[in-house]
Amino acid sequence: MWRFAWGSLLCCAIWSVVLRADFAAGQRALDRGDYAAAVKEWLPLAEKGHVAAQFNLAVLYANGKGVPQNYTEAVKWYRLAAGKGDVRAQCNLGLMYDQGEGVQQDHAEALKWFSLAAEQGDPLAQFNLGLTYEKGQSVAQNFSEALRWYRLAAAQGYPAAQCNLGAIYERGQGVAQSYAEALKWYRLAAKQDDAVAQCSLGLMYANGRGVPQDHKQALPWFRLAAKQGYPDAQFSLGIMYDKGQGVAQDYAAAREWYLLAAEQGHADAQCNLAVLYDQGKGVTKDYAEARKWYLRAAESGNAAGQFNLARMLMLGHGVERNFPEAAKWYLLAAEQGHVDAQYNLGVMYDNGAGGGVKQDYQEAAKWYRMAAVQGSTDAQFNLGILYSRGRGVPQDLVQAYVLFELASTNGDADAIESRDIVAEKMKPEQIKQAKALVENWKAQPRKRE
Numbered sequence: 506m507w508r509f510a511w512g513s514l515l516c517c518a519i520w521s522v523v524l525r526a527d528f529a530a531g532q533r534a535l536d537r538g539d540y541a542a543a544v545k546e547w548l549p550l551a552e553k554g555h556v557a558a559q560f561n562l563a564v565l566y567a568n569g570k571g572v573p574q575n576y577t578e579a580v581k582w583y584r585l586a587a588g589k590g591d592v593r594a595q596c597n598l599g600l601m602y603d604q605g606e607g608v609q610q611d612h613a614e615a616l617k618w619f620s621l622a623a624e625q626g627d628p629l630a631q632f633n634l635g636l637t638y639e640k641g642q643s644v645a646q647n648f649s650e651a652l653r654w655y656r657l658a659a660a661q662g663y664p665a666a667q668c669n670l671g672a673i674y675e676r677g678q679g680v681a682q683s684y685a686e687a688l689k690w691y692r693l694a695a696k697q698d699d700a701v702a703q704c705s706l707g708l709m710y711a712n713g714r715g716v717p718q719d720h721k722q723a724l725p726w727f728r729l730a731a732k733q734g735y736p737d738a739q740f741s742l743g744i745m746y747d748k749g750q751g752v753a754q755d756y757a758a759a760r761e762w763y764l765l766a767a768e769q770g771h772a773d774a775q776c777n778l779a780v781l782y783d784q785g786k787g788v789t790k791d792y793a794e795a796r797k798w799y800l801r802a803a804e805s806g807n808a809a810g811q812f813n814l815a816r817m818l819m820l821g822h823g824v825e826r827n828f829p830e831a832a833k834w835y836l837l838a839a840e841q842g843h844v845d846a847q848y849n850l851g852v853m854y855d856n857g858a859g860g861g862v863k864q865d866y867q868e869a870a871k872w873y874r875m876a877a878v879q880g881s882t883d884a885q886f887n888l889g890i891l892y893s894r895g896r897g898v899p900q901d902l903v904q905a906y907v908l909f910e911l912a913s914t915n916g917d918a919d920a921i922e923s924r925d926i927v928a929e930k931m932k933p934e935q936i937k938q939a940k941a942l943v944e945n946w947k948a949q950p951r952k953r954e
Contacts, residue, residue: 528558535561540571551582559586560594567597567606576607587618595622596630603633603642612643623654631658632666639669639678648679659690667694668702675705675714684715695726703730704738711741711750720751731762739766740774747777756787767798772807775799779813783822792823803834811838812846819849819858828853828861839872847876848884855887866897877908886912886920893927902931906939911946 531546544565550558563582566575580601586594599618602611616637622630635654638647652673658666671690674683688709694702707726710719724745730738743762746755760781766774779798782791796817802810815834818827832853838846851872857864870891876884889908892901909924928936 528555531558531561540565542571544571551585554585554589556586556589556591556594559583560591560597563594563597567601576601578607580607587621590625592622592625592627592630595619595625596627596633599630599633603637612637616643623657626657626661628658628661628663628666631655631661632663632669635666635669639673648673652679659693662697664694664697664699664702667691667697668699668705671702671705675709684709688715695729698729698733700730700733700735700738703727703733704735704741707738707741711745720745724751731765734765734769736766736769736771736774739763739769740771740777743774743777747781756781758787760787767801770805772802772805772810775802775805776807776810776813779810783813783817792817796823803837806837806841808838808841808843808846811835811841812843812849815846815849826859828859832861839875842875842879844876844879844881844884847872847879848881848887851876851884851887855891866891868897870897877911882912882915882917882920885909886917886923889920889923889927893923902927903935903939903942906931906936907942907946910939910943 527546527550531543531550534540534542534546544562547555547558547562547565551562559582563579563586565571566582567579568574572578580598583594583598583601587598595618599615599622601607602618603615604610608614616634619630619634619637623634631654635651635658638644638654639651640646652670655666655670655673659670667690671687671694674680674690675687676682688706691702691706691709695706703726707723707730708714710716710723710726712718716722723741727738727741727745731742739762743759743766745751746759746762748754752758760778763774763778763781767778775798779795779802781787782798783795784790788794796814799810799814799817803814811834815831815838816822817824818831818834820826832850835846835850835853839850851869852858853862854865854869854872862868870888873884873888873891877888885908889905889912891897892908893905894900898904905927906924909920909927912920913924931939
């Protein structure tokens with residue numbers, strides 16, 4: 506969501522009032538797209554200290570217009586103009602320091618120049634100063650300060666600041682959470698074609714935040730942002746077509762939107778695109794394509810992609826079975842809390858499957874426990890087996906009973922039978938203790954990944 510307004514440097518330049526014929530000649534050259542001629546006119550002026558010429562020359566060097574792109578030269582001219590109080594140069598010099606272009610990256614220097622320009626009322630500088638405080642770069646993270654600067658820029662109609670102001674209200678950072686305020690600011694930015702705000706507004710309708718849940722109302726906002734190439738919106742449209750939310754279910758359309766986002770590196774879109782190929786939804790089933798996109802998602806750290814890639818390697822779907830590789834990807838997903846990956850990793854350690862890992866009941870118990878806490882009945886059952894037999898954990902019939910009882914909630918016949926077998930070996934007070942533990946467990950809030 507956070508971004509720097511780099512692409513618009515040339516567009517946002519406000520060229521100085523014509524004071525000299527040479528400067529005006531440079532302006533005319535710029536207007537007709539003859540950047541080299543503009544450089545020729547402005548360079549002598551810049552060398553003589555003409556502030557507007559220095560700024561404009563810096564913009565041309567930063568964008569490689571009329572001269573080879575040269576950030577070092579851009580910084581030189583921005584610095585000269587900024588030192589004379591030019592607000593645009595101060596802001597853009599801050600951007601150069603923030604990005605480490607033409608100078609060594611230095612957030613403290615960026616903060617200094619942003620502050621000078623922001624105090625003069627420049628909305629881009631105010632936005633970037635707010636961003637600096639929000640991210641805590643070279644200063645302590647301070648959402649109240651971020652809010653203050655975003656407000657100033659937003660009041661001038663700067664859409665990125667309006668969008669970020671909406672996000673702060675949506676999350677309640679440094680201010681009381683208010684979906685109404687979030688909606689107001691998102692809407693203002695969205696009407697100015699801010700893609701992030703459009704997508705965020707769509708998500709509020711899709712999730713029912715501050716408004717009744719309404720996928721049909723979400724759809725046009727996602728479309729507007731998606732047409733601008735915003736990957737989160739493209740992904741969200743893919744979800745809507747995939748699930749038939751607000752539109753008729755259409756896997757082929759879902760694939761098209763997922764693909765657009767996936768090609769931009771959106772890991773969730775990559776994973777969901779792989780699922781379509783894996784299951785043959787909207788496309789011919791293609792394990793090679795599924796593996797390609799699962800791998801991309803997995804390498805980006807996407808837990809679902811890591812799990813599904815491991816599953817393919819485990820089952821040999823479209824690839825040669827590879828248990829060590831499967832174990833590697835299961836582990837990465839399990840460490841992120843993916844419940845099914847935790848369970849499958851537990852199974853691998855329980856059985857020493859295929860040489861992927863050595864049989865290790867302690868490790869099996871560890872991963873089963875993590876999955877069991879998240880509500881996996883299979884993990885609860887298998888962990889109950891380990892407790893009943895004393896494998897990897899001390900033998901404990903009370904714990905075994907608890908786990909079998911939890912696993913039997915959905916009517917699992919094996920769990921019910923195992924619970925009853927364990928109960929025959931227990932004393933009445935142990936059964937009473939176990940039942941109390943079951944009730945206590947059920948009373949605790951659980952979240953399954």
